[in-house]
Amino acid sequence: MGRYVVRRLLQMIPVFIGATLLIFLMVNVMGDPIAGLCGERQCDPATAAQLKKEFGLDKPVWQQYLTYMGNVFTGDFGTAFNGQKVTELMSTAFPVTIRLTIVAILFEIVIGITLGVVTGLRRGRPVDTSVLLFTLVVISVPTFVTGLLLQLLLGVEWGWIKPSVSTDATFGELIVPGLVLASVSLAYVTRLTRTSIAENRRSDYVRTAIAKGLPRQRVIVRHLLRNSLISVVTFIGTDIGALMGGAIVTERIFNIHGVGYQLYQGILRQNTQTVVGFVTVLVLVFLVANLLVDLLYAVLDPRIRYA
Amino acid sequence: MLLEVRDLHVEFRTRDGVAKAVNGVDYGVDAGETLAVLGESGSGKSVTAQAIMGILDIPPGRITGGEVLFQGRDLLKLKEEERRKVRGAEMAMIFQDALSSLNPVLPVGDQLGEMFVVHRGMSRKDARAKAVELMERVRIPAAKERVKDYPHQFSGGMRQRIMIAMALALEPALIIADEPTTALDVTVQAQVMDLLAELQREYNMGLILITHDLGVVADVADRIAVMYAGRIVESAPVHDIYKVPAHPYTKGLLESIPRLDQKGEELYAIKGLPPNLMHIPPGCAFHPRCPMAQDVCRTDEPPLYEVNGEEPARRSACHFWRECMNG
Incomplete structure (x- = not known):
């Protein structure tokens, strides 16, 4: 197990370098970052040249990358063009997004798995068909439609929630956005759980559990669900990275000032340092989440052994 | 009688039609007695067992008639909660493939101990100790260390021993073993079968042994019930049946056992295939494959004839049981 973790961590290094290099190059192709700084009008060539020198943009790309990565490893993600440190942006943005992700994951677990179990046990019945249809709708409708619709209905028309989240972004305010963020994954979790439950329900060990005279609830939770959740947990785990x-x-x-918002602003303003910095951290989050999922897999299914 | 099944009928309703899996089965087993139920796949032997245990998949399965009298009460009339308390505690079942029948993600000790936690309200710690005791009882080496192991960490024979231990846990009055040795190596088969027979004697349990292996039956069974297309076609004490079968189907089964003195000769096989349970032939279900079939077999369903008047009872569902026994 220990050796497996070390090997996985070592494997992360090339993935990390590859992913960051790629994003670094892509941001570089986006265009001249200086151009955006002067707003609508053309930059004065002398100022532009000076700014380029100041930010090190006159050097070749590979050198910029090396300098950048060197700084990253000392915890310096550079400075955005407005003078704010990128780490500062991160320290405000990440907690908000983490809260949002927690809300979304909780929705996936609680609603997704519950619906999956209920439908999996009643395959072909009206409940099953309606939930299945509903998940299909949720999967097909893009997030911005569900999001705007809920905002309009709950926020503007009925006034149940505030249409826009404050800068504090408390858990309470994030319930509806979290549901919107989770919606598509939630539908997938439901379907995944349903298939898994329906498949395992006819399995021999469930029959054994019934033959042992265990109460129905114990058969479902301890024997059926435990086995059926292995694939679902994998999905939810990898989803953490995707949701962030x-x-x-x-x-x-x-209007949540989280990671997505900062990334959006960064791309819009061609703010190289912000974009690369945030993406770098996201790459890390994704890699670690994947490793944790693989380790969790071995905990859930003792037949899997890592060496 | 410890268990008496009377005129049991089970159907499966599928999209393609109704499959009549069990069509009026009668059999019984006493305490300390071993009844072997013999038959091809699809003869209804496992379905009957599942109906007795109350673990049929309903739907698509449906019990359409009959009684299952266990220690005097009709199990089919019990409420599900009462029925559940009988399962595992008073009658237990051993399944064919222990690897798939044990939960892959729970240690065997937990699965054994669960019986005591659920039925006896024991603490998990006491249940764990009981599990070790049971594992020692079925002679699993180093039981104390192995109680935390998972099913896949055991060999096939050891896994089947765990299944047996689980069935024995609460010392039930009846054990139903559904092809308990089919998935095992031949050498291990004998060990597991001997263990089962020994424990049965010790606890004086009734045992219903479902199998299609005639070799296993001869050694351990007291009585044999042969099933075909969801009915009992012959039922007799084990030695009588091996000596002179009273039904052409039983005869065919016995003749299809490979024998050492027939080396080089072609193996005998009953011609044809078991009937489709959605279209069971009228009259005697076996007539399309029977070498002795006459016109009456195509129209009249044979009752279970008393082959000998005295005890132990012997019955055959063949119009021509006399001719069968004489030649």
């Missing part, structure tokens, strides 16, 4: 970075649309709609 993929909240751009949801954060825009509800």
Whole structure:
């Protein structure tokens, strides 16, 4: 196990370098970052040249990358063009997004798994068909539609929630945005759980559990669910990474100043340092989440052994 | 009688039609007695067992008639909660494939101990001690260390021993073993079968042994019930049946056992296939495959004839049981 973790951590290094290099190059191709600084009008060539020198943009790309990565490892993610440190932006943005992700994951676990179990046990019945249809709708409708619709109905028309989230972004305010963010994954979790439950329900060990005279609830929770959740947990785990970075649309709609919002602003203003910095951290989050999922997999299914 | 099944009928309703899996089965077993239920796949032997245990998949399965009298009460009339308390505690079942029948993600000790936690309200710690005791009882080496192991960490024979231990846990009056040795190596088969027979004697349990292996049956069974297309076609004490079968199907089964003195000769096989349970032939279900079939077999369903008047009772569902026994 220990050796496996070390090997996985070592494997992360090339992935990390590759991913960051790629994003660094892509941001570089986006265009001249200086151009955006002077607003609508053309920059004065002398100022532009001076700024380029100041930010090290006159050096070749590979050198910029090396300098950048060197700084990253000392905890310096550079400075945004407005003078704010990128780490400062992160320290305000990440807690907000983490809270949003927690809300979303909780929705996936509680609602997704519950619906999956209920439908999996009643396959082909009306409950099953309606939930299945509903998940199909949720999967097909883009997040910005569900998001805007809920904002309009709950926030503007009925006034149940504030249409836009304050800078504090408390858990209470994040319930509806979290649901919107989770919606598509939630539908997938429901379907995944349903399939898994329906499949395992006919398995021999469930029959054994019934033959042992165990109460129905114990058969379902301890024997059926435990086995069925292995694939679902994997999905939810990898989804953590996706939700953290993929909240751009949801954060825009509800005006949440989290990671997605900062990334969006960064791309809009061609703010290289912000974009690269945030993406670098997201790459790390994704890698660590994946490793944790793989380790959790071995805990849930003792037949899997890592060496 | 410890258990008496009377005129049991079970159907499966599927999209393609109704499959009549069990069509009026009668059999019984006494305490300390071993009844072997013999038959091909699809003869209804496992379905009957599942109906007795109350673990049929309902739907698509449905019990359409009959009684299952266990220690005097009809199990089919019990409420599900009362029925559940009988399962595992008073009658237990051993399944064919222990690897798939044990929960892959729980240590065997937990699965054994669960019986005591649920039925006896024991603490988990006491249940764990009981689990070790049971594992020692079925002679699993180093039980104390192995109680925390998972099913896949055991060999096939050891896993089946764990299944047996689980069935024995609460010392039930009846054990139903559904092909308990089919998935095992031949050498291990004998060990597991001997263990089962020994424990049965010790606890004076009734045992229903479902199998299609005639070799296993001869050694351990007291009585044999042969099933075909969801009915009992012959039922007799084990030695009588091996000596002179009273039904052409039983005869065919016995003749299809490979024998050492027939080396090089082609193996005998009953011609044809078991009937489709959605379209069971009229009359005697076996007539399309029967070498002795006459016109009456195509129209009249044979009752279970008393082959000998005295005890132990012997019955055959063949119009021509006399002719069968004479040649």
